[in-house]
Amino acid sequence: MTAETTPARAGQPNQGRPSPSRARRGKLLRHAVGVAAFLLVWELAARAGLLPWLPAASASLARVAELAFDPAFAGDLLSTLTAAAAGLPLAVLVAVPIGLLLGTVPAVEETTRAIVEFLRPIPSVALIPLALFFFQPEINAKVALIVYAASWPILINTLYGVRDVDPVATETLRSFGFGSAAVIWRVSLPSAAPFIYTGIRLAASITLILAISVEYFVGGSGGIGAFLIQASTGIGADAMLDVIATLVWAGLVGLAVNVLLLRAERRLFRWRHA
Template sequence: MRAVLGKSTALLTEIWLPILTVVAWWTLSSKSTSLYFPPLSRIISKLGEVVTTRFASDILPSLQNLAAGLCISVILGVICGLALGLLPPLYTAFQPLLEFMRAIPGVALLPVALFMFGIGSDMKVAIIVFGAFWPVLMNTIDGIRGIDILVKDVSRSYNIRRRDHLTRIVLPAAAPQIIAGIRISVSLGVILIVASEYVASTEGIGYIELQSARQYYMDVMWAALLLLGVLGYLLNVLFRVVEHRLLRWHRGLRGTDQGGTK
């Protein structure tokens, strides 16, 4: 009973402000006659229309490019992070280049990506990969380098095989920080997919927003913005569920440690 009550309280704590915001927006905009700030009721109506009529032509391509870019960036980030985290001399050699490259915003590479990949999906995926790669990489490196030296000494003393050392000690120990990096990358991916669809694009959620603004269909533009917010929130909720399952052991360990120190 206490667990159910706690979950209900947590849910109410999370949703009360969004509900209040929607109610206030709906009320204050209900009699709006402004071209630039239409009523929320009309925006939601247009949102339903966009989802039903343009899902396959615009929303689905954005989701596919986002998924492809995030998958590639996570795989590359973890692999490269493992190599740099486990080999300090390699990390020292690459550190200046890494700091230089990650300081460049992904959006700044749009002209380069257009030149290299053209105006198709490859360009958009490449922009997402470049921008979302760095949080995964740096968090993986930090997670591995932050493993307790005693753990490494014990592994070495028992002559644990490299594969077991990697899969049973290194990756689980670095998993919390790797997951944190992936969460940042998901948010960056949403931003970058929209930015990439602003330039030389003929499909996507960003394309809907930009074209609607150019044609003064402000209700459709606001609907696209609302869709992006809902998409970002749903991705965050989905990622929290995955994180909860993957790091259940970590929270249990922390709870045990905290209980033991009391």
């Protein structure tokens, strides 16, 4: 048998497939090329006057770097992150038990379906005046709205994750005399955990959106939203630079949170990726 037709032995790496580290480097390189191309197009379009209102990418990135050392902006950024960090765990504590209840007790899910479908489509931004009326100071309104908005993706993913549990596993556990609580704890919750985590990832971006929206609506409460209002009421190119730089910072924070959650997901659910 020739070398070309000899099958690979068990345990030997596939010679035709790149190593994980090499594949990861290639992926990062493609990401970098995409970002560089976007920045180049932005720079050329701004300098050619195609978008007169848009500052050049180089000037915008320079302002982004300056804001990193601005104590006022650092305080606003910390205020936004504090509200988001407080609201997301509360949303998990609220949504996961409700999702487990709805997913494991069909009668409760059918009874509350109309209420859930009525509340879920309501835009959270439209509830800002109501939240400001019931919750004072503004930080409480931000957290309350974050909990409301972030709970929906977690709840829905928990509900469908529990429904996706293998019925053979649950029936097997019941046949050994385990009660409903033990079945939920030992089978339903671990099986639905990847779905729940996906809901948490989706909710993480919602927390930033709601926090900035409330800050923008209230104005003087601090945070990235308040900084955006001050920047947008300025005059001239410097005002637009501040607006663009603030938006870039908001995007960078969201990207960093998503990357951290993705890495944590690979570690927590390594069996699923395998």
